[in-house]
Structures are given as C-alpha cells and as structure tokens.
Amino acid sequence: MLARIERLGEHTIYILQDLGRMGLFLLRALAGIGKRPFRLGAVIRQTRLIGADSFVVIFFTAAFTGMVLGLQGYYTLRKFGSEGALGSAVALSLIRELGPVLTALMVTGRAGSAMCAEIGIMRNSEQLDALECMAVDPFRYLITPKFLATIISIPILTLIFNVVGIFGGYVAGVTLLDVNPGAYFSGMEASVINKDINLGIIKSFVFAMLVVWICTGRGYFVHVIRGAGFGAEGVSRVTTQAVVLSSIAILVWDYLLTAILL
Amino acid sequence: MSEPIIRFEGVEKSFGSQRVLAGVDFAIPAGRTTVIAGASGQGKSVTLKLILGLLKPDQGRIMVRGRDIARMNPRQLNEARMAFGVLFQGAALLDSLSVFDNVALPLEERTKLSQAEVREKVMTTLEQLGLAGHEDKFPAQLSGGMKKRVGLARALQLQPEIMLFDEPTTGLDPEKSMEIYQLFLETQQKFGYTSVIVSHDIPKIFNLADQVIIMGKGKATTFASPEDIQRSSDPETRDFVRITMGDIYLSREMEKRP
Ligand SMILES: Nc1ncnc2c1ncn2[C@@H]1O[C@H](COP(=O)(O)OP(=O)(O)O)[C@@H](O)[C@H]1O
C-alpha cells in the first residue's frame, strides 16, 4: 500500500516536472523571436518544409472532405426539403470545425512527426550540446524558426483547406447531384458571419502553437522523458508520443474553444 | 606545473540512483595536455559535460579559469564557453549543414567577420586538415575519420584556450588514429591551447600526455606521468593497467625487475 502511494507520488512529481520543463521550453522558444541575429532564411526554409510541402496532402484531404460533406449534407437536408442550404452547411462545418482541425492533424502527421524526430536525433547525437558549446542558443537557432514557420503555415493551409473543401462540396452537391448552383453560394454568403470566420482563425493559431510546441518539445527532451529509452528507439517512441499528444491536444482545445467562443 | 585552468573539488554527480562521480578532485594545468582514461561508463563524458556546464554537479565545485561554472548565469556561461573548443564523441556535426557551413557556423554566429573573411578562414582550416575539396559534402557522406577532422576544424575556428576531445579516435583504424594525434600535436603547437583528451587509445595516447587522470568507481586519480601509473601500487590502477595496456607493459616491467 505504502509502495503504491509512493509510486503515485513519484509519478505526480514526474508529471509536474515534465509540465514545468515544457512550459519553460515554450517561453524560451517564444523569447527566441526577440533575439538577434534573426534567422529569416531558416524561417523561410522551414515554412517551405512545413507549409508548402503539405499543400498536396491538404488539397486532397480538403477536396474529399468537402465532397463527403456535400453528399451527406445533401441526403440529410433533402429529408427536410432544404437542399438549398447545402452551401451554408458545408461552409460552416469547414470554417468552424473541420478546416482548422483536419489541417492541424494533417500537419502533425506530416511535419510535426518529422520535426520531433529531427530534434530528437540532434539531441541524441549531441548536436544540441555542440550548439550550446559554441555559445549558439539552440532556441533562436533551431526551435524558434520552426515555431514561426508553423504559426505562419497552419492558418494559411487552413484557409486553403476551407476553399478547396467548399469547392469539393460544390462538385458533390451541384455537379454530381442536383443542387442549384446559385443557391449553393448565395446561401453560404448569407449564413457565414464574421464570428464564424474569427473562430476558425483563432483555432488555427492555437492549434499551430500546440502542434509545434508539443512536437519540438518532445524531441528536445528525448533524453529525459521517462520510458522513452535511448538511441533510435527513444526517438521513435517520442515521435509517436508527440503525434498522439498533439492530436489529443488539438481535439480537446477544439472543444474548449468552441465552448468558450461560440 | 603551471597554474590549473580547470579544477574539480569534491564533485559528485548521480543520475537517479546511479552514482557516476563520487567525490572527484583533479586539476588541469594550462597549456598542457591531460589525458583522461578509464573503462567505458566510468563518467568520462559526464566529466567533460560538467566542465562545459552542460550538466550541473550535485555536490562540489568546478572551477574554470578561477570561477565556478555551475554558479554562472546563462550570459556568463555563454561567455565562459567561448573559451572552449569541443570535439564530441560522435563529432556532433549538424546533419543539415554542409562541411563548409558546419565549420563556418561558429564564425557566422559569434563573430562579425564578412562573408569573404569567413570563407577564407574556413577554407584555410579545411586545407590544413586535409579536407580541401570536401566542403560541399554533408556529414552523412563522410567517413568517421573525416567527420572528426571536420569537428576539429569547427572547434578550432574561434581559437579556443581549452580544447576538449571526447574519444577522438574511437572507431578509427590505427593509421587514422595516428593521423588525428599528429593533428593534435600540430594544432596545439600552433594555437597553444590547453588540451583535455578522453581516450581509450592506451598506451599510445600516453606519449602525448603531460599528466594522466584515471577514472574508476566514481573516483579520479591523477598521475604526473605515464610511468607513474605503471609504478602505482593501487590495486585498481594496476588492474586497469593490466587490462588496457596488456602484456607489453607488464613484460617491460618484468624485464626491469632484478
Ligand atoms: N544524461 C544522462 N542521464 C542518465 N544517465 C547518464 C547520462 N549521461 C551519462 N549517464 C550514465 O552515466 C554513466 C557514465 O557515462 P559516460 O560519462 O558517458 O561514460 P564514459 O566514461 O564511457 O564516457 C553511464 O552509466 C551512463 O549511462
């Protein structure tokens, strides 16, 4: 019994330590924005890796998500005789929920995992120590550019997701089924208000922070995360953990933000 | 011996329940070569990381140029680190940068030299270390020995006062090891740095050493010369000598006996 309480205590302390570490990590990453020299080249390169290279994935995910929404929406709305509302149904689902959430999840899988593994490998092969020994701040040099690139990329990708998704819904509802093309867009214009768009934008920024924070942070601390193990195995475990944690965090915060802001 | 540039005073360090250093004392004289030897896992790399302030001791003081490195704020620590050049066990080159960019990194980040000056300096060092023509390659395309030479080139860029080498020749064939040691001798004569070498290359490495520190069981013992080690009566040191130096040294000792 005593042993069990002790274990519980130990585990609690570990979790608090981990949260503290991650909190400090976030502060140092953000503080890196103000440090000179600013690494514009690195931010651009990372934006290409995280953002531009995710375009194809986002395009296909968005197109098919939009088409499914179009189909499902059509059959549901037809029951009430209001197929004309399809445009606004598709647009609202995308702008408020699916656009930000699915974009962030896709970026986590594609770029977040890669960032985590990259930094984990750099930690294990002493590259981060080497930077510190050269008196180069690893945050300013390495982590902050990834933060900025992700925070730039995810909102833009979300916008692309929404636009492509809305056209996917159009293809399914208007081209393949029999919704009136004029009704699709005019319904949308009438029902989508600024508040919906703001909610989507806030979500995409918050998700971007979560993804880059969790993914780079897990890689950075690969050597102290309990149960991760060492070497290549440690990196692979921590990468899996980063993807799972980011995905859960995105969904939890999606609920919280919707509840608070809607 | 000259004034010590690095001094450990009763340093203790544990990881969880594992006690790696249990009260370590030694002094490293300026401008000389100190070799740290000892079996694998005895805390040699940990000792180097403590010197660099990458790890903090649980107990004791680590004086670098007269100041305790564990009690410095981040700015002072950065300044203190400028005095060091480090060659890590695995060279620790940044994978995403070419050989040229790796060597140029400390100059670009820490000095105000123009691009042309950086280029000139880097190319000169690369040439001196026999790396000319490889500047556009990436670390993954290099052999182990080349990586270490690139690591050495990078460490030398800011003209360090103290060079730390962690197992610079592990994994290299004997010929390549000799080459690396030759490089140490040449660069040390040229730059006059204090050199601390962690090495398994025993007894070869002892030819380079002004003093030898042997680590084992959480303690460190300093010997003024390689000969002292062979004369030591401490059973653990004798064991270490027997295991690492093998028969050559033992038999030589036998010969000396009447
Ligand atoms: N960051 C760390 N966390 C936990 N244990 C460590 C860490 N660094 C080193 N150790 C442990 O300390 C011991 C000494 O390591 P090290 O100094 O690397 O040995 P070596 O003398 O071979 O260089 C090893 O048992 C190693 O597992």
Ligand SMILES: [Mg+2]
């Ligand atoms: Mg070691």
